[in-house]
Amino acid sequence: MTVQKLPIAKAINESLRKAMETDPKVLIMGEDVGKLGGVFRVTDGLQKDFGEGRVIDTPLAESGIVGTAIGLALRGYRPVVEIQFDGFVFPAYDQIVTQLAKMHARALGKIKLPVVVRIPYGGGIGAVEHHSESPEALFAHVPGLKVVSPSNSSDAYWMMQQAIQSDDPIIYFEPKRRYWDKSDVDTDAIPGPLHKARTVVAGSDLTLVAYGPMVKVCVEAAAAAAEEGKSIEVLDLRSMSPIDFDAVQASVEKTGRLVVVHEAPVFYGAGAEIAARITERSFYHLEAPVLRVGGYHAPYPPARLEEEYLPGLDRVLDAVDRSLAY
Amino acid sequence: MTVESTAARKPRRSSKRTGSSAGKAVADPQLVQLLTPEGQRVEHPDYDVDLTPEELRGLYRDMVLTRRFDAEATALQRQGELGLWASLLGQEAAQIGSGRALRDDDYVFPTYREHGVAWCRGVDPTNLLGMFRGVNHGGWDPNSNNFHLYTIVIGSQTLHATGYAMGVAKDGADSAVIAYFGDGASSQGDVAESFTFSAVYNAPVVFFCQNNQWAISEPTERQTRVPLYQRAQGYGFPGVRVDGNDVLACLAVTRSALERARRGEGPTLVEAFTYRMGAHTTSDDPTKYRADEEREAWEAKDPILRLKTYLENEGHADEAFFASLEEESETLGKRVREAVRAMPDPDRMAIFENIYADGHALVDEERAQFAAYQASFATESDGGFAAGEGK
Ligand SMILES: Cc1ncc(C[n+]2csc(CCOP(=O)(O)OP(=O)(O)O)c2C)c(N)n1
Numbered sequence: 153m154t155v156q157k158l159p160i161a162k163a164i165n166e167s168l169r170k171a172m173e174t175d176p177k178v179l180i181m182g183e184d185v186g187k188l189g190g191v192f193r194v195t196d197g198l199q200k201d202f203g204e205g206r207v208i209d210t211p212l213a214e215s216g217i218v219g220t221a222i223g224l225a226l227r228g229y230r231p232v233v234e235i236q237f238d239g240f241v242f243p244a245y246d247q248i249v250t251q252l253a254k255m256h257a258r259a260l261g262k263i264k265l266p267v268v269v270r271i272p273y274g275g276g277i278g279a280v281e282h283h284s285e286s287p288e289a290l291f292a293h294v295p296g297l298k299v300v301s302p303s304n305s306s307d308a309y310w311m312m313q314q315a316i317q318s319d320d321p322i323i324y325f326e327p328k329r330r331y332w333d334k335s336d337v338d339t340d341a342i343p344g345p346l347h348k349a350r351t352v353v354a355g356s357d358l359t360l361v362a363y364g365p366m367v368k369v370c371v372e373a374a375a376a377a378a379e380e381g382k383s384i385e386v387l388d389l390r391s392m393s394p395i396d397f398d399a400v401q402a403s404v405e406k407t408g409r410l411v412v413v414h415e416a417p418v419f420y421g422a423g424a425e426i427a428a429r430i431t432e433r434s435f436y437h438l439e440a441p442v443l444r445v446g447g448y449h450a451p452y453p454p455a456r457l458e459e460e461y462l463p464g465l466d467r468v469l470d471a472v473d474r475s476l477a478y
Numbered sequence: 479m480t481v482e483s484t485a486a487r488k489p490r491r492s493s494k495r496t497g498s499s500a501g502k503a504v505a506d507p508q509l510v511q512l513l514t515p516e517g518q519r520v521e522h523p524d525y526d527v528d529l530t531p532e533e534l535r536g537l538y539r540d541m542v543l544t545r546r547f548d549a550e551a552t553a554l555q556r557q558g559e560l561g562l563w564a565s566l567l568g569q570e571a572a573q574i575g576s577g578r579a580l581r582d583d584d585y586v587f588p589t590y591r592e593h594g595v596a597w598c599r600g601v602d603p604t605n606l607l608g609m610f611r612g613v614n615h616g617g618w619d620p621n622s623n624n625f626h627l628y629t630i631v632i633g634s635q636t637l638h639a640t641g642y643a644m645g646v647a648k649d650g651a652d653s654a655v656i657a658y659f660g661d662g663a664s665s666q667g668d669v670a671e672s673f674t675f676s677a678v679y680n681a682p683v684v685f686f687c688q689n690n691q692w693a694i695s696e697p698t699e700r701q702t703r704v705p706l707y708q709r710a711q712g713y714g715f716p717g718v719r720v721d722g723n724d725v726l727a728c729l730a731v732t733r734s735a736l737e738r739a740r741r742g743e744g745p746t747l748v749e750a751f752t753y754r755m756g757a758h759t760t761s762d763d764p765t766k767y768r769a770d771e772e773r774e775a776w777e778a779k780d781p782i783l784r785l786k787t788y789l790e791n792e793g794h795a796d797e798a799f800f801a802s803l804e805e806e807s808e809t810l811g812k813r814v815r816e817a818v819r820a821m822p823d824p825d826r827m828a829i830f831e832n833i834y835a836d837g838h839a840l841v842d843e844e845r846a847q848f849a850a851y852q853a854s855f856a857t858e859s860d861g862g863f864a865a866g867e868g869k
Pocket residue numbers: 183212214236240243591630631632659660661662663664690692693694754758
């Protein structure tokens with residue numbers, strides 16, 4: 153067993169390295185991914201070891217990056233493309249939504265599109281505009297795409313392995329403000345399925361569901377609530393499309409209460425989908441309406457206001473209290 | 479060198495096409511240059527400027543003050559007063575030369591690095607710092623100086639400039655529009671589309687590309703296999719490469735392109751060949767990807783130094799001028815420093831402001847919930863959550 157304590161960024165880096173070593177068809181493409189190793193250094197050292205033919209600094213054009221990745225995939229390659237920041241994926245949105253997502257179906261399953269689109273997302277790093285957004289719902293809404301996000305280094309490593317091996321296009325959202333958080337990675341472990349949720353904290357009074365950067369906040373909230381004698385279960389969703397509704401349902405039928413937390417605006421967000429499904433599945437188990445904590449229907453604010461905008465411990469606990477008050 | 483479109487430009491100074499007049503050497507024809515790195519005035523067959531000593535000193539002053547402002551902003555970032563800064567160091571001539579070619583009624587669409595152009599437009603430099611401090615996303619009224627907001631998403635603004643120019647033409651006005659963008663941006667689909675639209679509609683727009691040789695870590699060879707100015711030819715409008723560290727040439731070339739736009743002859747692509755002397759932004763570490771020697775070679779082509787040499791050699795500026803400019807620089811630095819430190823954090827309710835021109839019910843609801851939630855911290859009595867919220 154090889155267990156290492158790694159930051160999330162390094163875990164993804166190691167995972168990409170492993171994938172490139174095992175499969176010569178794996179390519180990395182993106183802006184500044186070569187010599188610089190990406191603005192977050194996620195691809196650090198890979199061009200040096202695998203060459204410019206496999207770790208490709210692309211022209212500054214996101215539609216071009218994804219569009220050519222589709223072509224390379226059609227030719228048998230497995231491109232892993234990097235979008236530098238969440239807010240810059242939109243020039244590629246057309247290629248992702250109209251082409252990448254639909255091609256397998258249009259070809260009646262005869263072609264596969266094993267493309268991974270890596271997107272550092274979310275706020276909390278004090279950045280300027282377009283560098284802190286959480287657009288996952290805009291992708292999860294699209295049939296043909298799968299959408300995942302790790303919250304820790306082990307998942308970062310293994311979910312990347314599985315995403316690259318998948319024959320479906322996968323949007324892999326990286327919680328950028330957690331890039332430097334370290335946790336154990338066992339590179340010999342046998343990972344669970346990519347699209348299954350994971351219970352991070354077991355509890356009996358209320359279920360908190362989160363993914364990516366908000367898992368940490370929810371774990372802290374559970375700890376704070378425990379001090380007040382409340383037993384909170386925290387579920388790390390890991391996959392926003394598909395969603396492991398069975399796991400959410402099982403937890404909710406145990407606790408009777410559900411709060412969904414994400415940075416993205418709640419309006420039309422993942423929480424809305426979860427609330428609706430769980431209400432359908434577990435109506436008679438619910439002791440309170442499903443509550444959501446997330447971003448407002450407002451553009452991501454300037455950095456000096458982001459702590460007000462982002463769901464933090466207090467807002468999560470406030471929702472926990474409101475749910476328990478029913 | 480100028481690439482002519484099929485609908486050829488009117489020769490402006492055909493009598494001088496063959497070159498040098500007495501005392502002035504002819505520069506590299508690939509690159510429009512009027513002032514060499516050594517500070518020597520040279521001729522170009524197509525472009526010239528005729529400036530008074532006072533105007534020359536004015537350009538010098540603009541560049542010095544812009545550089546001083548930029549240095550102050552970099553320092554303020556290091557001190558934690560700004561979250562980020564994108565320095566224009568080395569690009570002063572490109573920005574001041576083009577910026578001073580504009581008329582008040584012309585309209586500018588900048589990237590995030592056009593601090594020198596902002597200066598020429600009369601935008602208070604402290605206004606530029608709000609977005610880098612993280613107190614707003616723009617912070618100035620674009621229409622008060624005909625200087626649009628900084629655009630971070632690479633290349634988008636070239637289409638806005640083109641549309642604005644289409645509007646100018648529809649109105650029958652003789653204003654011109656200028657779109658700034660970088661060598662990296664030249665790869666974006668939006669930029670290609672703006673070339674197409676502007677050519678098809680003969681829009682009065684000047685595309686001013688500052689080729690500073692780098693797009694973060696990627697050299698220009700990652701974006702193009704032909705000199706960027708030659709791209710224009712394929713779209714049917716002229717392209718010209720100008721020495722981007724020569725403020726006189728940048729002024730002359732931009733002026734000529736703007737006049738061409740005013741005459742209804744359509745767009746021009748200007749490639750200002752320059753160099754990003756600093757890091758991409760304060761978050762960047764250029765030692766990861768480029769050699770010091772390259773930067774050193776460009777240091778010898780410094781835009782400010784060459785004009786200084788020229789002013790001194792021609793006797794256009796004396797000690798007193800330089801000394802008082804030095805003083806003015808320090809005053810500007812101090813003013814900027816103090817203004818930034820005094821810049822208050824925005825009110826938290828600003829999150830919900832100006833999202834819609836006509837309002838939106840959900841925003842109103844969330845604003846009220848947010849206010850009630852905040853108020854709950856002030857009055858501990860309600861147990862820490864907003865009464866009535868969510869029920
Ligand atoms: C659509 C988009 N993709 C990526 C980025 C991230 N990014 C910011 S600046 C930059 C390089 C821009 O290079 P260039 O156009 O040459 O302008 P310069 O920074 O050199 O002035 C990149 C990739 C962005 N802002 N927008």
